[in-house]
Amino acid sequence: xxxxxxxxxxxxxxxxxxxxxxxxxxxxxxxxxxxxxxxxxxxxxxxxxxxxxxxxxxxxxxxxxxxxxxxxxxxxxxxxxxxxxxxxxxxxxxxxxxxxxxxxxxxxxxxxxxxxxxxxxxxxxxxxxxxxxxxxxxxxxxxxxxxxxxxxxxxxxxxxxxxxxxxxxxxxxxxxxxxxxxxxxxxxxxxxxxxxxxxxxxxxx
Amino acid sequence: xxxxxxxxxxxxxxxxxxxxxxxxxxxxxxxxxxxxxxxxxxxxxxxxxxxxxxxxxxxxxxxxxxxxxxxxxxxxxxxxxxxxxxxxxxxxxxxxxxxxxxxxxxxxxxxxxxxxxxxxxxxxxxxxxxxxxxxxxxxxxxxxxxxxxxxxxxxxxxxxxxxxxxxxxxxxxxxxxxxxxxxxxxxxxxxxxxxxxxxxxxxxxxxxxxxxxxxxxxxxxxxxxxxxxxxxxxxxxxxxxxxxxxxxxxxxxxxxxxxxxxxxxxxxxxxxxxxxxxxxxxxxxxxxxxxxxxxxxxxxxxxxxxxxxxxxxxxxxxxxxxxxxxxxxxxxxxxxxxxxxxxxxxxxxxxxxxxxxxxxxxxxxxxxxxxxxxxxxxxxxxxxxxxxxxxxxxxxxxxxxxxxxxxxxxxxxxxxxxxxxxxxxxxxxxxxxxxxxxxxxxxxxxxxxxxxxxxxxxxxxxxxxxxxxxxxxxxxxxx
Numbered sequence: 001x002x003x004x005x006x007x008x009x010x011x012x013x014x015x016x017x018x019x020x021x022x023x024x025x026x027x028x029x030x031x032x033x034x035x036x037x038x039x040x041x042x043x044x045x046x047x048x049x050x051x052x053x054x055x056x057x058x059x060x061x062x063x064x065x066x067x068x069x070x071x072x073x074x075x076x077x078x079x080x081x082x083x084x085x086x087x088x089x090x091x092x093x094x095x096x097x098x099x100x101x102x103x104x105x106x107x108x109x110x111x112x113x114x115x116x117x118x119x120x121x122x123x124x125x126x127x128x129x130x131x132x133x134x135x136x137x138x139x140x141x142x143x144x145x146x147x148x149x150x151x152x153x154x155x156x157x158x159x160x161x162x163x164x165x166x167x168x169x170x171x172x173x174x175x176x177x178x179x180x181x182x183x184x185x186x187x188x189x190x191x192x193x194x195x196x197x198x199x200x201x202x203x204x205x
Numbered sequence: 206x207x208x209x210x211x212x213x214x215x216x217x218x219x220x221x222x223x224x225x226x227x228x229x230x231x232x233x234x235x236x237x238x239x240x241x242x243x244x245x246x247x248x249x250x251x252x253x254x255x256x257x258x259x260x261x262x263x264x265x266x267x268x269x270x271x272x273x274x275x276x277x278x279x280x281x282x283x284x285x286x287x288x289x290x291x292x293x294x295x296x297x298x299x300x301x302x303x304x305x306x307x308x309x310x311x312x313x314x315x316x317x318x319x320x321x322x323x324x325x326x327x328x329x330x331x332x333x334x335x336x337x338x339x340x341x342x343x344x345x346x347x348x349x350x351x352x353x354x355x356x357x358x359x360x361x362x363x364x365x366x367x368x369x370x371x372x373x374x375x376x377x378x379x380x381x382x383x384x385x386x387x388x389x390x391x392x393x394x395x396x397x398x399x400x401x402x403x404x405x406x407x408x409x410x411x412x413x414x415x416x417x418x419x420x421x422x423x424x425x426x427x428x429x430x431x432x433x434x435x436x437x438x439x440x441x442x443x444x445x446x447x448x449x450x451x452x453x454x455x456x457x458x459x460x461x462x463x464x465x466x467x468x469x470x471x472x473x474x475x476x477x478x479x480x481x482x483x484x485x486x487x488x489x490x491x492x493x494x495x496x497x498x499x500x501x502x503x504x505x506x507x508x509x510x511x512x513x514x515x516x517x518x519x520x521x522x523x524x525x526x527x528x529x530x531x532x533x534x535x536x537x538x539x540x541x542x543x544x545x546x547x548x549x550x551x552x553x554x555x556x557x558x559x560x561x562x563x564x565x566x567x568x569x570x571x572x573x574x575x576x577x578x579x580x581x582x583x584x585x586x587x588x589x590x591x592x593x594x595x596x597x598x599x600x601x602x603x604x605x606x607x608x609x610x611x612x613x614x615x616x617x618x619x620x621x622x623x624x625x626x627x628x629x630x631x632x633x634x635x636x637x638x639x640x641x642x643x644x645x646x647x648x649x650x651x652x653x654x655x656x657x658x659x660x661x662x663x664x665x666x667x668x669x670x671x672x673x674x675x676x677x678x679x680x681x682x683x684x
């Protein structure tokens with residue numbers, strides 16, 4: 001790879017060079033794999049995350065000829081692919097479970113979870129994970145990109161290939177919905193008039 | 206006021222994160238890159254149509270994009286979707302007049318029942334290997350029929366199972382063989398390759414650890430025959446009427462003129478399986494002796510050169526047949542039978558990689574059928590698995606609860622209970638929730654670290670009124 005991965009070389013330049021020398025694309029992996037791994041880890045099931053990271057970068061590699069080389073930073077592009085990979089991995093899991101006659105089984109705390117996490121942290125994580133699962137895909141994608149890599153609305157628009165106005169509206173609805181699901185204090189706000197989900201039914205804490 | 210994005214940010218960033226070995230992963234990625242065709246692919250389009258309720262200004266445009274235009278369509282799934290029942294005439298097989306098949310089969314059943322049952326200790330695996338010859342066929346690509354796109358696919362298929370019910374399969378396909386140049390050309394034109402990629406193909410499935418959830422009777426093409434009856438009369442009735450516990454056997458469409466019971470029994474014999482015992486093998490031959498239309502063909506020789514008794518379920522001279530060792534009931538060969546789903550992957554290995562215009566890009570259908578299948582030797586006990594395969598024993602669960610959810614209750618209503626129980630009594634070792642198709646009802650299972658923890662969980666679950674019934678599990682010795 002030589003010095004292809006030095007920080008003075010933009011992602012776009014590396015991707016362009018990789019069209020001639022495919023191995024240059026490994027520099028894109030070196031730069032961004034760890035942040036993609038962290039992003040995917042919280043939304044996937046433990047050991048499979050390394051494979052998901054590979055899926056993201058191999059997909060990016062196959063699509064690199066379509067990359068807009070006027071965009072120096074490839075992060076929005078890579079995280080957009082990561083969001084799609086996440087969605088497809090969940091669908092694959094559902095299909096696999098269906099095939100095994102275990103339809104709609106969703107593990108909520110699995111053996112692969114980190115046992116060192118304190119009970120309360122684990123509970124809170126569990127609660128947020130469930131709330132995220134309850135969001136519509138399109139709202140979840142936007143919120144994850146806003147809160148994970150801390151993208152701007154414009155970068156989210158680039159990542160998901162949707163208009164920036166659509167990002168704003170999905171973010172607004174997603175935040176309202178997440179507030180309901182997490183039963184956070186304060187007004188729900190926004191324009192969504194749906195009744196809140198009865199999270200407090202059952203045994204009160 | 207707490208901001209929901211701050212909560213989400215904390216969730217994504219503040220939890221412990223496993224170490225990511227960048228050097229090793231980069232090397233792995235490079236290795237994957239080197240094994241890929243270097244032709245860049247086209248990007249996928251958006252995953253879904255835009256939400257008509259979404260409003261906003263026009264989205265970003267990408268100046269100067271360079272695209273390779275090529276239609277993308279589903280094809281791989283379509284290949285697996287259709288099983289073709291192709292009859293292949295084996296030359297040189299002379300069928301004798303029907304003899305006393307029932308008597309022979311009953312004798313074989315008696316002999317099989319007297320065999321020693323394999324016994325597995327921890328760390329041991331039962332290994333079986335089969336040589337298999339499939340007829341792979343591509344029926345159509347896009348809207349064009351491809352009647353000449355046929356190839357013979359020969360491969361080796363191995364199954365490994367542990368004492369707990371876990372299993373692995375590993376398969377290797379050899380270069381495709383063609384009856385003539387026209388078949389070879391049609392095969393390639395349909396987007397198939399002569400030499401399969403990514404060999405061997407393999408997959409493993411660990412045994413279920415749940416004290417409540419029985420392992421599925423069929424998973425990944427492997428059938429757990431321990432759940433099938435060992436009464437030959439009952440088994441014969443289930444095979445004949447298609448009412449076994451294995452859906453893929455029940456829905457099998459037999460060849461025209463062939464006994465459905467016979468064909469289902471053979472499908473069961475050749476499917477990769479776990480849980481087989483001498484009693485089950487005896488029951489299977491006992492069932493065959495009771496299925497109408499099964500006849501004795503006489504002495505036959507398998508493709509691996511082993512002689513045994515042949516049986517068929519067809520009045521035709523070229524119908525499905527099995528060759529059996531009459532001394533112990535071992536299957537020596539099965540010919541001209543429908544392909545169990547476990548073998549579909551062998552055919553899919555020949556799909557050409559993108560971007561070749563093919564069944565993989567334009568869609569189409571095809572399938573495989575078994576020309577012959579020969580077990581290689583007898584099942585053996587081994588102490589290691591091939592590279593890349595792993596099987597783990599199920600985790601020990603001291604205590605567990607399974608609760609049946611009221612059909613009116615949804616998952617989001619149960620979730621606060623999980624939070625409450627974990628806060629008061631600690632996290633479970635694992636927990637699972639399975640809803641009905643409408644997302645309500647179903648059951649929830651909590652695998653717990655101790656009986657005391659189970660009692661705490663039980664108290665909260667029972668008080669909630671969200672569940673209709675409970676089952677409790679306490680491992681031996683746990684108090």
